[in-house]
Amino acid sequence: MTNLFCRRPGSGSTLQPLPPTNSKGKQAALSFFFGGLLPLIAFTVIEENYGVIAGLIAGMIFGVGEIVFELVKHRRVSTMTWIGNGLLLILGGVSLISSEGIWFKLQPALMEGAFALALWGSCVMRKPLLVVMAEKQGQTFPDAVKSKLFGVTWRTGFFFAIHTGLATWAAIDWSTTNWALLKGVGFTVSFVVYLGLEVFYLRHSLANIRNE
Template identity: 30%
Template structure:
């Protein structure tokens, strides 16, 4: 359910763009939805996690710059910045001797420190790649193609990464006793 919630702003951005063919209007929709989602989460849980704050700040700043300056380059950079902030956060936590993924998911799954480290490196690489892919599509293709990539391409790449991660994890999960 959380993944659908995370994709809601992207889906509505895509829908608005598909209907209007205007990236400024689509950005307004994403901006409003992003702020409303953060507000709803705040009211429900009385907090936002770090990446929710980063995402909120980026949509307000980059979306706001797109709308005010009527320049889509800012909204096109927003996903890249979000991916790279995530990669940087994981890298910094690793360099500080902590594991950000384990802190987030350690209660859900029991893995050795080496496996957590490998997963962290996989995620850092994936997030850097996703940022580069977003910028490549934004500058090498049309605006409409970038909008399609934002929903379909990046989502497909995420699914492929999750499946690959699942295969990797399946070899390292503790075996259940029969």
């Protein structure tokens, strides 16, 4: 949520635009949206032409490749990449043993479900995840802004919960191609639209706070 409003040191009670997110924040965001996308594409293409086992092996190889690429490029691997690709490799292994690709396909649902629980859990603990993540980048917020971000965090949990249900349904009943489209296109587009609506509402609300 860049370029909204925060309170900067020495600015009194005036709300100032948020500074841009740092490189680590951008890397984490990219890992969340696009991490696991290449393994998914590889699995889909190979599975349709050569079968489930070949698709699983290809997907797992690309999963390892994403980790190695990020390590070489950034000299570190983001937590999101470790979790996403680690889960992908574990579920891929289970799928290989059972010769059933559904376990591999459940990775997006498990990731999205875990994120929904993390968002809700942070609200229950009165430490909204979006606020905590922003504060780790050196941003501070007045109570009015924290209250708004609490609502955003809670509602975003519902967004991920809904997508968890869709992703589970896709893994069980949809074709591999449609499952991949949901993960690669459907999730990204719907989240961008949802986030745009949240940002519009948040900007409007914070503008009213500034004018009070």
